Amino acid sequence: MSQQRSGGEAGLSTRNGAGPDFPDLPDATVARLPEYLRSLHQMLEAGQDTTSSEGLAAAAGVNSAKLRKDLSHLGSYGTRGVGYDITRLVEQIEHVLGLTIHRGVALVGLGNLGHALAGYAGFASRGFEIVALFDADPARVGEMVHGLAVRHIDQLAVTVTQERIAIGVIATPARAAQSVADQLVAAGVTSILNFAPCVLSVPEGVDVRKVDLAVELQILSFHEHRKANGNGQANGVARGSAARPGEVAA
Numbered sequence: 001m002s003q004q005r006s007g008g009e010a011g012l013s014t015r016n017g018a019g020p021d022f023p024d025l026p027d028a029t030v031a032r033l034p035e036y037l038r039s040l041h042q043m044l045e046a047g048q049d050t051t052s053s054e055g056l057a058a059a060a061g062v063n064s065a066k067l068r069k070d071l072s073h074l075g076s077y078g079t080r081g082v083g084y085d086i087t088r089l090v091e092q093i094e095h096v097l098g099l100t101i102h103r104g105v106a107l108v109g110l111g112n113l114g115h116a117l118a119g120y121a122g123f124a125s126r127g128f129e130i131v132a133l134f135d136a137d138p139a140r141v142g143e144m145v146h147g148l149a150v151r152h153i154d155q156l157a158v159t160v161t162q163e164r165i166a167i168g169v170i171a172t173p174a175r176a177a178q179s180v181a182d183q184l185v186a187a188g189v190t191s192i193l194n195f196a197p198c199v200l201s202v203p204e205g206v207d208v209r210k211v212d213l214a215v216e217l218q219i220l221s222f223h224e225h226r227k228a229n230g231n232g233q234a235n236g237v238a239r240g241s242a243a244r245p246g247e248v249a250a
């Protein structure tokens, strides 16, 4: 997932300011904290009270030195011979990520992807409630999707205020995404998760994160390509007529 902010400038930056409650964390640390949190919740569910840095690092898929450094930014060093108290660490990470505050989410675009997102239980279980659904298609307005009625996009501004919506999710076609982003921003939303394959332009103070599974696949394709060139085998069928030996389709 990538981040755009302030007129499309790339790069994640925490705007949490310095201080003991809101440490100015490196971008990469912020990106890893949700992984630690997910692993810690799994450990709690398994009945575990404490974890070593090695155990948590393995569960989160990072190296333990990096994990210790990340957690030291939170003022969490663990206890020698005991490790980290999982409940305490969960509280610290949730506090730093601002997950202790309820943030309503609006989803715009109730097509194939929007329906899947609206029904995804993983948002609620991690503290995000989709509280409003919007679409521009009159045929979709009024449709009940997982217990919520789809509203017309014209209702966005009033609903954002009423429902105190903090985060907007865009699942419209790319051609509509900028206009939807503009409407979200005008309504007071300052965080946007964009699934549309386009770059959004937003004013200073508005954070945009972009999710594009096709980009992830292209990165995997690069690795497949590299592996194939390294060992002379291609795990794919080349598109087009003739692929050179060792080349996989882009």
Ligand SMILES: NC(=O)c1ccc[n+]([C@@H]2O[C@H](COP(=O)([O-])OP(=O)(O)OC[C@H]3O[C@@H](n4cnc5c(N)ncnc54)[C@H](O)[C@@H]3O)[C@@H](O)[C@H]2O)c1
Pocket: 108, 109, 110, 111, 112, 113, 114, 134, 135, 136, 137, 140, 153, 171, 172, 173, 174, 176, 179, 180, 194, 195, 196, 197, 211, 212, 213, 214
């Ligand atoms: N990020 C990813 O990995 C990923 C994966 C799949 C799809 N997508 C993208 O997600 C978007 C949605 O894909 P889909 O397959 O659900 O498309 P879709 O055509 O099924 O649905 C799009 C919905 O957006 C609505 N819409 C159009 N203009 C609007 C506007 N101005 N305001 C509000 N609603 C509007 C349409 O009425 C429709 O219901 C596309 O941009 C697609 O490229 C991204």
